[in-house]
Amino acid sequence: MSPIVTLLAQRISLGLLLLFLVSILIFVGTIILPGDVAQSILGQSATPEALANLRRDLGLNDPPLTRYIDWATGVLHGDLGTALTSGQDIAESLGSRFRNTLFLAFWAAIIAVPLAVFLGLLAVRYRDRWPDKLISAVTLASISLPEFLIGYLLMFFLGVKLRLFPSTAIGYRADADVFTRLEAIALPVAVLTLVVLAHMMRMTRAAILNVMQSAYIETAELKGLTTFRVIWKHAFPNSIAPIVNVVMLNLAYLVVGVVVVEVVFVYPGMGQYLVDHVSKRDVPVVQACGLIFAAVYIGLNMLADVISILANPRLRHPK
Amino acid sequence: MKNQLSYYAGRVTAGLMSRREFLGRAAALGLTAAAANTFLAQAVRAEGPKKGGTIRMGLQGGATTDSLDPALAANQVSLMVNRLWGESLVELSDDGGIEGKVAESFESSADATEWTFKLRSGVTFSNGKDVTAEDVAASLMRHSGEDTKSGALGIMRTIRDVRAEGDTVVIGLDSPSADLPYLMADYHLIIQPGGGVDDPAAGIGTGPYILKEVDMGVRFVAEKNPNYWGDLGNAETLELIVINDNTARVAALQSGQVDMIDRLPPRTAGLVARAPNINVHQTSGPGHYVFIAHCNTAPFDNNDVRLALKYGINREEMVEKILFGYGSVGNDTPINASYPFYTELEQRTFDPDKAKFHMDKAGVDGAILLRTSENSFPGAPDAAALFQQSMATAGLQLDIKREPNDGYWSEVWNAQPFCTSYWGGRPTQDQMYTTAYLSTADWNDTRFNNEQFDQLLLAARGELDEAKRTQMYADMGKILHDEGGLICPMFNDFLDASSDRVAGWKEGVAGYALMNSYAPHRMWVVG
Numbered sequence: 018m019s020p021i022v023t024l025l026a027q028r029i030s031l032g033l034l035l036l037f038l039v040s041i042l043i044f045v046g047t048i049i050l051p052g053d054v055a056q057s058i059l060g061q062s063a064t065p066e067a068l069a070n071l072r073r074d075l076g077l078n079d080p081p082l083t084r085y086i087d088w089a090t091g092v093l094h095g096d097l098g099t100a101l102t103s104g105q106d107i108a109e110s111l112g113s114r115f116r117n118t119l120f121l122a123f124w125a126a127i128i129a130v131p132l133a134v135f136l137g138l139l140a141v142r143y144r145d146r147w148p149d150k151l152i153s154a155v156t157l158a159s160i161s162l163p164e165f166l167i168g169y170l171l172m173f174f175l176g177v178k179l180r181l182f183p184s185t186a187i188g189y190r191a192d193a194d195v196f197t198r199l200e201a202i203a204l205p206v207a208v209l210t211l212v213v214l215a216h217m218m219r220m221t222r223a224a225i226l227n228v229m230q231s232a233y234i235e236t237a238e239l240k241g242l243t244t245f246r247v248i249w250k251h252a253f254p255n256s257i258a259p260i261v262n263v264v265m266l267n268l269a270y271l272v273v274g275v276v277v278v279e280v281v282f283v284y285p286g287m288g289q290y291l292v293d294h295v296s297k298r299d300v301p302v303v304q305a306c307g308l309i310f311a312a313v314y315i316g317l318n319m320l321a322d323v324i325s326i327l328a329n330p331r332l333r334h335p336k
Numbered sequence: 337m338k339n340q341l342s343y344y345a346g347r348v349t350a351g352l353m354s355r356r357e358f359l360g361r362a363a364a365l366g367l368t369a370a371a372a373n374t375f376l377a378q379a380v381r382a383e384g385p386k387k388g389g390t391i392r393m394g395l396q397g398g399a400t401t402d403s404l405d406p407a408l409a410a411n412q413v414s415l416m417v418n419r420l421w422g423e424s425l426v427e428l429s430d431d432g433g434i435e436g437k438v439a440e441s442f443e444s445s446a447d448a449t450e451w452t453f454k455l456r457s458g459v460t461f462s463n464g465k466d467v468t469a470e471d472v473a474a475s476l477m478r479h480s481g482e483d484t485k486s487g488a489l490g491i492m493r494t495i496r497d498v499r500a501e502g503d504t505v506v507i508g509l510d511s512p513s514a515d516l517p518y519l520m521a522d523y524h525l526i527i528q529p530g531g532g533v534d535d536p537a538a539g540i541g542t543g544p545y546i547l548k549e550v551d552m553g554v555r556f557v558a559e560k561n562p563n564y565w566g567d568l569g570n571a572e573t574l575e576l577i578v579i580n581d582n583t584a585r586v587a588a589l590q591s592g593q594v595d596m597i598d599r600l601p602p603r604t605a606g607l608v609a610r611a612p613n614i615n616v617h618q619t620s621g622p623g624h625y626v627f628i629a630h631c632n633t634a635p636f637d638n639n640d641v642r643l644a645l646k647y648g649i650n651r652e653e654m655v656e657k658i659l660f661g662y663g664s665v666g667n668d669t670p671i672n673a674s675y676p677f678y679t680e681l682e683q684r685t686f687d688p689d690k691a692k693f694h695m696d697k698a699g700v701d702g703a704i705l706l707r708t709s710e711n712s713f714p715g716a717p718d719a720a721a722l723f724q725q726s727m728a729t730a731g732l733q734l735d736i737k738r739e740p741n742d743g744y745w746s747e748v749w750n751a752q753p754f755c756t757s758y759w760g761g762r763p764t765q766d767q768m769y770t771t772a773y774l775s776t777a778d779w780n781d782t783r784f785n786n787e788q789f790d791q792l793l794l795a796a797r798g799e800l801d802e803a804k805r806t807q808m809y810a811d812m813g814k815i816l817h818d819e820g821g822l823i824c825p826m827f828n829d830f831l832d833a834s835s836d837r838v839a840g841w842k843e844g845v846a847g848y849a850l851m852n853s854y855a856p857h858r859m860w861v862v863g
Binding site for chain 1: 394399400401402403483484485486487489490537551552553554555577578579580581583584587588590591593594742743745746778
């Protein structure tokens with residue numbers, strides 16, 4: 018078997034083990050939290066009888082281990098179960114939410130990743146001159162502000178004052194044409210881009226600068242190539258591994274970390290869906306969301322590893 | 337000048353002139369902006385409602401986990417959605433009385449133990465079926481059965497039986513109640529076909545609108561019900577969008593994405609009101625923010641400790657700093673002028689000397705622990721800090737423990753002896769007292785146990801003579817004011833806002849926010 022296949026098999030089985038552990042963690046976490054789903058559903062209007070009736074109907078009187086095993090068996094059979102609170106099929110309602118989140122993440126990534134890499138290259142080209150300093154200052158400023166604040170700022174200036182874009186994403190319809198949808202998510206995409214830009218840009222810059230110290234770069238320069246060509250053709254390919262790692266981490270963040278942005282812009286993605294169900298202690302839904310988030314995270318990290326190994330022959334043959 | 341103004345106002349209502357332009361012309365005629373606004377509002381109202389168009393509202397409080405089952409409705413969004421497709425037997429009228437919906441009229445037996453509701457003829461469900469007395473009886477019974485999870489179970493307990501008799505529904509009670517029609521106006525008790533037993537979340541009712549799109553916690557679209565029996569509902573389409581984030585909700589209104597919002601944050605209401613195209617609506621209601629002490633737990637079992645706390649709180653300061661003036665001072669009872677049989681008590685005021693006197697008399701030294709959380713009411717931790725400061729001026733120590741929002745309603749409220757909380761209020765004294773101050777109430781969150789109070793409550797419930805009833809409620813208020821575990825510093829006003837794309841707001845409507853949640857039905861699209 019080729020070493021790549023072995024490596025993949027190893028990584029995938031480790032990933033599955035991780036997922037299993039994550040599911041146990043989430044389950045235990047939701048049990049430890051004070052209050053239960055029946056109490057949360059009925060809220061301040063809960064009477065003892067109504068609570069008892071609801072607990073019985075939801076099967077909350079079973080021991081936790083039984084509930085966990087029931088759930089795990091269902092998942093292995095491809096059934097995520099139904100939400101305790103609304104009685105809806107989880108796979109169905111989660112599916113459309115997940116597609117929305119991916120749509121938002123996709124467009125944010127399409128803009129943020131090339132932009133970050135380009136800005137990184139530009140920063141190296143004009144190292145320690147004003148373009149470098151300007152790029153660093155702006156991106157660092159945007160990563161330093163909390164994302165909800167960037168959201169509010171864009172909402173106020175671009176949405177309310179200038180009316181360039183819709184101030185919230187409430188115009189978003191999953192079945193609308195792509196331009197309507199893009200218009201609705203313009204501001205959330207802008208916020209996400211600003212949030213992930215700095216990390217990727219700085220990493221690109223640092224990785225390439227690292228390579229730029231090498232002797233072969235000097236050779237390339239002595240051949241008389243332009244600086245940008247040296248960076249792009251000779252330095253960049255050799256610094257792909259760290260860049261890919263950071264890009265993948267940020268892509269994962271775009272999927273699992275958008276809760277705040279989704280809530281602020283009222284975007285019907287998985288973030289809002291998860292928050293609602295956590296506050297109601299709806300364990301099956303929280304489990305399902307957690308599983309998907311964990312899978313995305315583990316999957317993208319695995320992909321980053323594989324790509325960096327492929328990009329660097331030295332890593333393919335461990336000593 | 338008046339003629340000229342009328343002419344301009346007419347052009348605004350016809351959509352030929354902007355509101356801002358109107359204000360400019362009015363100023364040229366020597367009118368202040370405030371006077372011009374009032375004039376314009378009158379003109380718009382005089383123009384009368386316009387039919388058609390779409391009204392969009394941004395509301396707080398909905399979640400993906402909500403259900404269309406009216407029995408499980410527990411937030412502002414559920415309430416509003418249910419108001420679209422469904423109706424109760426009766427509803428609160430604008431002045432806090434009762435008017436018929438599915439029921440045309442109602443009357444009680446002489447001793448108020450049996451109430452007869454006559455159903456309106458020609459009322460149909462949105463699935464085309466006629467409403468029968470059996471449907472109504474089944475709807476009510478669904479909320480009172482052994483197995484129910486309904487939020488209305490508490491108020492249905494006093495009901496012995498519900499009978500369908502021809503075109504009337506007769507409700508028999510265990511003990512007399514003069515307020516039963518108010519109970520029937522509860523937003524859980526929506527009339528559904530077959531009582532909603534088979535499919536409680538079908539969203540089929542007798543309301544003025546029919547739900548077309550339902551996306552829980554996100555968005556609802558409803559269209560006018562062509563077969564609705566009454567004249568409620570001006571816009572052809574209503575769109576309800578859940579916007580839980582305060583800033584996003586205000587921004588959506590300011591940028592014209594929605595036409596009305598609820599729960600304007602008091603902190604920013606003044607700024608929002610400055611925008612020329614936004615109208616802020618302040619409505620006083622029965623909601624109040626409270627500090628609750630358990631009357632049966634030391635040291636609060638000593639009435640002097642409770643009195644010390646009541647004298648040690650600065651109510652005016654709280655209204656000013658927590659509600660930013662959008663509210664009124666409380667007087668240590670849950671009742672204010674929004675209740676039908678209200679009698680004013682002498683206002684208790686901040687008095688550090690009396691606070692100190694009572695605490696010394698109780699012989700309690702050392703700190704008193706107050707628990708609070710951000711979600712117990714908006715600004716609760718700040719209010720707790722103010723309370724701490726005002727107690728300190730009396731030389732008394734109050735310690736504050738900040739609890740997590742998560743689990744506050746199950747672990748702290750109604751469990752710990754002294755904490756912050758809020759009440760939305762109820763339409764009548766009887767309901768409010770029965771819910772939380774009767775010694776046997778489920779939510780007796782002050783553990784108040786006063787025999788005389790209980791007797792008066794039961795007696796007042798069956799008393800049909802209004803003067804006597806008013807006196808009884810006054811006596812009860814006095815007992816609670818002097819001995820209760822409720823420290824009520826303030827009543828919070830509802831703060832809603834609408835843009836000038838819609839008109840027809842009516843001031844002072846009793847009930848919940850947004851004109852008892854009928855603003856979308858009753859307002860109309862201008863021009």
